[in-house]
Amino acid sequence: MQCSDLGPEMLEYLAGTLPDDRLAEIRAHLAQCQACRDDVDATAELWNELGAAPTPRPESARMRARFDAALQGYIDGQAESRVVSMTTSRRPSLRWQPWMQLSGAAALLVIGVGLGRFVQPAVPQTNPDIALLREELRDTRQMVTLSLLQQQSASERLKGVNTSSQLERPGTEVVSALLDTLRHDPNVNVRLASVDALRRFNAREGVRNGVVEALPQQESPLVQIAMVDFILEAAGPDARSVLQRLAEDMMLNQAVRARAERGLKQVGL
Amino acid sequence: MTDEWLMRAVREGDLTRMGVLFERHHRPLFDFLYRMTGDRGAAEDLVQDVFVRMLRYRSTYRDDGRFETWMFRIARNVRADHFRKHGAAVYVPDDDMDWATTEPGPAHLLERARDMTRLKRALQSLREDRRELIVMVRYQGMTHEQVGAILGADANTVKVRFHRALKELRDAFSRVPEGE
Numbered sequence: 001m002q003c004s005d006l007g008p009e010m011l012e013y014l015a016g017t018l019p020d021d022r023l024a025e026i027r028a029h030l031a032q033c034q035a036c037r038d039d040v041d042a043t044a045e046l047w048n049e050l051g052a053a054p055t056p057r058p059e060s061a062r063m064r065a066r067f068d069a070a071l072q073g074y075i076d077g078q079a080e081s082r083v084v085s086m087t088t089s090r091r092p093s094l095r096w097q098p099w100m101q102l103s104g105a106a107a108l109l110v111i112g113v114g115l116g117r118f119v120q121p122a123v124p125q126t127n128p129d130i131a132l133l134r135e136e137l138r139d140t141r142q143m144v145t146l147s148l149l150q151q152q153s154a155s156e157r158l159k160g161v162n163t164s165s166q167l168e169r170p171g172t173e174v175v176s177a178l179l180d181t182l183r184h185d186p187n188v189n190v191r192l193a194s195v196d197a198l199r200r201f202n203a204r205e206g207v208r209n210g211v212v213e214a215l216p217q218q219e220s221p222l223v224q225i226a227m228v229d230f231i232l233e234a235a236g237p238d239a240r241s242v243l244q245r246l247a248e249d250m251m252l253n254q255a256v257r258a259r260a261e262r263g264l265k266q267v268g269l
Numbered sequence: 270m271t272d273e274w275l276m277r278a279v280r281e282g283d284l285t286r287m288g289v290l291f292e293r294h295h296r297p298l299f300d301f302l303y304r305m306t307g308d309r310g311a312a313e314d315l316v317q318d319v320f321v322r323m324l325r326y327r328s329t330y331r332d333d334g335r336f337e338t339w340m341f342r343i344a345r346n347v348r349a350d351h352f353r354k355h356g357a358a359v360y361v362p363d364d365d366m367d368w369a370t371t372e373p374g375p376a377h378l379l380e381r382a383r384d385m386t387r388l389k390r391a392l393q394s395l396r397e398d399r400r401e402l403i404v405m406v407r408y409q410g411m412t413h414e415q416v417g418a419i420l421g422a423d424a425n426t427v428k429v430r431f432h433r434a435l436k437e438l439r440d441a442f443s444r445v446p447e448g449e
Binding site: 043046059068078163189193 | 285299304316384388410428435439
């Protein structure tokens with residue numbers, strides 16, 4: 001095996017998705033090639049850094065209101081053009097005069113401004129009905145998240161993990177489901193996303209312990225490195241003992257041990 | 270109901286079904302367009318454009334393709350038109366800068382946040398097609414096969430191009446000064 005063969009397969013190697021024979025070839029090559037080992041470490045680190053970037057949140061309610069207005073306008077326009085085409089087949093054609101076009105444009109502008117104001121975020125209200133509706137909406141979103149996490153398709157489960165980060169106050173069922181996904185999901189990207197999603201709960205001791213306990217069971221070094229970062233971020237200097245243990249664990253991938261060692265230096269050991 | 274079923278209904282004239290597709294897909298589309306443009310307002314506008322184009326060109330939707338593949342092809346065209354009009358994005362979004370410089374906490378967290386800003390800067394400095402590959406694979410969770418279907422290339426070609434893009438990102442990252 002040549003060094004140049006490793007590049008395109010590096011992510012699959014890190015994700016643990018290569019067939020066993022190919023995996024063995026790459027491991028044998030890495031055992032004797034320091035440059036490739038460094039390359040693997042650097043790629044793993046970069047991959048996890050990319051994943052740690054915050055997910056931008058769209059203003060969904062405003063966007064949906066805008067789209068609904070556009071969709072309704074499109075549907076009305078379609079219906080109108082059908083009526084016009086029916087009537088023009090019976091009557092002499094009505095030609096648009098410049099003054100009519102100007103008036104039409106002005107009317108559309110007024111409607112547009114009115115619509116813009118209409119779709120502004122609502123002023124906070126204390127109406128109990130609205131509070132109840134919000135609560136129901138929150139429960140529905142939570143149910144959707146939990147249901148997506150159970151889907152067969154990895155992209156649906158990935159959506160579930162991403163949806164969880166958009167819940168304002170996710171319940172313990174969602175947090176437990178995320179931990180469960182991290183432990184058992186067969187897809188590396190879904191597990192990686194669940195580490196990112198769990199970051200918002202890293203102040204909870206149960207979540208921190210759950211991640212620490214799940215680390216040795218992980219097969220993918222990419223996920224393990226993301227978990228090391230999580231532990232470092234969550235526990236800070238208190239992570240020393242866990243990082244020390246990981247750095248010395250010879251069963252772990254070399255890139256994971258290197259990340260734990262770097263973490264130890266960061267927390268000042 | 271699958272996306273494909275809903276889109277077929279839209280194509281046959283039930284336009285209201287597009288609302289369900291919007292609800293399901295506006296977030297990943299926003300994520301893609303925001304990371305490509307670096308501009309929140311522009312990304313929101315472009316998401317609207319993508320859905321309006323899907324309505325307008327609904328007759329071009331074919332039964333044999335995945336809805337997401339078709340949608341991302343349209344999103345790429347919308348983004349390309351945007352870049353033609355306004356130029357490609359080359360800046361780091363403001364909120365990331367805030368995150369890097371004002372986050373309280375231990376020194377290692379601050380250092381990490383700074384690294385993140387450098388990484389964002391490096392990502393934005395990549396050629397558009399390279400950045401797109403990284404965004405699709407890393408942030409949209411697409412496989413090489415799925416990216417290939419969108420770009421019209423086979424999975425092996427995508428794999429090689431993606432490796433090259435990642436390598437360029439590493440080089441760009443090492444060139445961004447640490448104080449940035």
